[in-house]
Amino acid sequence: MNILLIDDHALFAKSLEIVLADIPEIESFTTLQNPSEAAAHIRRLHPDILLLDINLDTVSDVDGIALASGLKKEFPGLKLVFLTGYDLPVYRHAAKKLGACGFLNKNLDPDRLLESLIQINKGVPVFPRANEYIEELTATETKILQLLSEGYKRKAIAEILFSSERTISNHIQHIFDKLDVSSSLEAVTKSIKLGYIRPFYHKK
Numbered sequence: 001m002n003i004l005l006i007d008d009h010a011l012f013a014k015s016l017e018i019v020l021a022d023i024p025e026i027e028s029f030t031t032l033q034n035p036s037e038a039a040a041h042i043r044r045l046h047p048d049i050l051l052l053d054i055n056l057d058t059v060s061d062v063d064g065i066a067l068a069s070g071l072k073k074e075f076p077g078l079k080l081v082f083l084t085g086y087d088l089p090v091y092r093h094a095a096k097k098l099g100a101c102g103f104l105n106k107n108l109d110p111d112r113l114l115e116s117l118i119q120i121n122k123g124v125p126v127f128p129r130a131n132e133y134i135e136e137l138t139a140t141e142t143k144i145l146q147l148l149s150e151g152y153k154r155k156a157i158a159e160i161l162f163s164s165e166r167t168i169s170n171h172i173q174h175i176f177d178k179l180d181v182s183s184s185l186e187a188v189t190k191s192i193k194l195g196y197i198r199p200f201y202h203k204k
Contacts, residue, residue, distance in 0.1 A: 001025055001026055001027060001048045001049060001117060001118075001121050002027050002028045002030075002045065002046065002047045002048045002049075003020075003026060003028070003029050003030070003047055003048065003049050003050075003051060003117070004030050004031075004032065004041055004042065004045055004047035004049075004050050004051065005017075005029070005030070005031045005032065005050075005051040005052075005083070006031075006032045006033075006035055006038055006050070006051070006052045006053065006056070006064075006067070007031065007032075007033070007051075007052075007053040007056075007083075008033055008053065008055075008056045008057070008058045008059040008060070009053075009058075010031075010033060012106070013031040013033070014031070016029075016031075017029050017031060019110050020110075020114070023114060025114065025117075025118060026114075028045075030045060030047070033059055034059060034060075035056055035059065035060045035062060035067050036060070038050075038067065038071060039071065039074060039075075042071070042075055042078065047078075048079060048121055049079045049080075049081055049101075049117060049120060049121060050071070050078055050079065050080045050081065051081050051082075051083045052064045052067065052068055052080060052081070052082055052083065052084075053082070053083060053084050053085075054082060054084040054086045054091055055084065055085070055086055064082060064084065065091065065094050065095070065098070068080055068082070068095075068098055068100060069098045072098055072099050072100075076099075079101045079120060079121065080099070080100045080101060081100060081101055081102035081103070081104060081117075081120055081126075082095050082100055082102070082103045082104065083104045083105075083106060084103075084104075084105070084106060085105070085106045085107070086195065087103075087105045087128065088193075088194060088195025089194050089195060090194045090195035090196050091103070091195050092127060092128060093136075095127075096127065101120045101125050101126070102116060102120045102125060102126040102127060103126070103127045103128060104116055104126065105128070136178075137175065137178060137191075137196055140161070140171060141171055141174065141175050141178075142191075142196055142197065143161065144157055144161070144168065144171050144172060144175065145175060145187060145188060145191045145196060145197050146197045147160060148172075148184050148187065148188055149188045149191075149192070149197055154168050154169060154172070172184070172187075175187050179191065179194075
């Protein structure tokens, strides 16, 4: 297998390279930190599998999901696999939706990682067992949740989104229905757990 890894953490990338160095099934292992060079590397290397992290915020404004979506359009036959610490239901769902072949946790032991890569290379998708149903939130609903998590009230959210308070209330009710919750606190807590939003910390 020829593998290309895109990950912004050089230490993790190097560690994985060392772990896979003596594996007979791995013919080549190339690492890349700059996502903007991904397409050029794929055209040059023709990897059997592209491993990709979700969180690339130290080197790019684009996350792994958005990057993968673009790459799948340009290289539809690419075996794309997420290797990430962000093992959350919403990301697994997004990965399947865009046509990824696998979703692997960075904490996998080397033997299981290799076994998964071999299966994926044979055309067998590898995903964790789903333990929670995901009903997709819209971009507006996700933005409202993020603002709620940051402490904004409905009136302020309406002003930020150039909308009416009544419209925001309707969106929030739709969020409650989709997440099966009855309060903003429950909605924020569950959306963080599912991966829709990240926790907000006030800076001192």
